Amino acid sequence: VKAHRDISPGFGGPALKAYLNAKTAKVNAFLDSYLPEETRAPETLHRAMRYSVFAGGKRIRPIFTVAGAEAVGGCEDRVIPLAAAIELIHAYSLIHDDLPALDDDDYRRGRLSSHKVFGEAIAILAGDALLTKAFELLADRRHFDGVDPALLLDVAKQVGHTAGSTCMVGGQVVDLESEGKEVDLPLLEYIHVNKTGNLIVTSVTSGARLCGANAGHLRRLTRYGECVGLMFQITDDILDVEGARDAMGKEAGADQIRGKATFPGLLGVSESRERAAELTERAIESLQDFGREADPLRALAAYLRDRDR
Ligand code: IPE
Ligand code: IPE
Ligand code: MG
Ligand code: MG
Ligand code: MG
Numbered sequence: 150v151k152a153h154r155d156i157s158p159g160f161g162g163p164a165l166k167a168y169l170n171a172k173t174a175k176v177n178a179f180l181d182s183y184l185p186e187e188t189r190a191p192e193t194l195h196r197a198m199r200y201s202v203f204a205g206g207k208r209i210r211p212i213f214t215v216a217g218a219e220a221v222g223g224c225e226d227r228v229i230p231l232a233a234a235i236e237l238i239h240a241y242s243l244i245h246d247d248l249p250a251l252d253d254d255d256y257r258r259g260r261l262s263s264h265k266v267f268g269e270a271i272a273i274l275a276g277d278a279l280l281t282k283a284f285e286l287l288a289d290r291r292h293f294d295g296v297d298p299a300l301l302l303d304v305a306k307q308v309g310h311t312a313g314s315t316c317m318v319g320g321q322v323v324d325l326e327s328e329g330k331e332v333d334l335p336l337l338e339y340i341h342v343n344k345t346g347n348l349i350v351t352s353v354t355s356g357a358r359l360c361g362a363n364a365g366h367l368r369r370l371t372r373y374g375e376c377v378g379l380m381f382q383i384t385d386d387i388l389d390v391e392g393a394r395d396a397m398g399k400e401a402g403a404d405q406i407r408g409k410a411t412f413p414g415l416l417g418v419s420e421s422r423e424r425a426a427e428l429t430e431r432a433i434e435s436l437q438d439f440g441r442e443a444d445p446l447r448a449l450a451a452y453l454r455d456r457d458r
Pocket of ligand 1: 205206207208209258344345381382385458
């Protein structure tokens with residue numbers, strides 16, 4: 150509740166909602182024009198890629214990319230392709246995350262998981278193709294007009310690093326290896342920061358970098374992203390315990406069944422909520438040197454703390 154006080158009155162619920170809708174529409178339009186049509190061979194593969202990309206995801210990572218860019222005075226058009234590339238990586242990660250060999254979830258965003266519709270082989274390959282497409286996009290100069298090629302290369306490296314073995318994939322491995330085991334708080338934080346938090350940090354900072362962020366901006370945006378990123382996975386864990394299946398579109402209670410290392414599992418729901426609230430406040434505090442142009446980031450933090458999906 151306290152965090153709400155720090156948000157300017159001009160950027161409350163309706164303004165944030167309009168902001169989210171506008172940015173989502175831009176990202177969706179880009180993804181739709183960029184991804185191969187469903188009628189393009191091999192059709193099954195392209196249908197599977199589109200099935201997961203256009204499944205009603207919240208698009209919070211691309212929205213973070215745009216909001217990070219705007220916080221340093223940039224404009225959305227410069228970063229929409231980068232934002233879309235990050236969403237492609239996210240989409241791939243969830244297709245693979247749901248596979249029987251990983252979390253074995255039959256539902257995602259209120260619909261059957263990719264492997265339930267297309268079979269495991271096509272789901273794996275659709276994930277591969279989405280991940281690859283993200284880097285094809287990042288290397289496509291036509292979509293980054295006016296961006297210094299050396300900077301673009303370095304941002305692509307940052308995205309690759311974040312998606313890789315010492316960040317996202319590494320976090321997923323430790324998440325799997327910790328199933329059914331007792332995990333202490335540092336290890337739990339390691340899992341959450343790596344499987345989820347770092348991609349959120351990169352979403353926020355990479356957009357800002359393409360728009361000329363300086364070292365001070367990036368330090369503060371990194372801190373914001375670290376707090377919001379960990380908070381986001383804590384709220385994901387809480388929703389798995391307390392969330393409504395219809396709102397979330399994925400099966401609740403799955404973490405406990407699989408013996409996952411989660412915040413509610415280790416600390417209980419109410420202390421997990423307190424942690425999420427503290428992280429939200431710290432995230433917003435990290436932005437105190439920014440002006441109104443960072444209001445979307447401030448509002449997003451509070452919105453994600455209170456989310457029901
Ligand atoms: C779910 O991410 C997986 C996590 C990293 C917690 P989101 O909650 O952003 O998934 P969608 O794309 O909105 O469905
Ligand atoms: C997903 O975490 C993290 C990645 C895929 C990188 P979860 O396994 O908790 O996500 P959900 O709950 O299935 O959406
Ligand atoms: Mg998982
Ligand atoms: Mg999962
Ligand atoms: Mg989860």
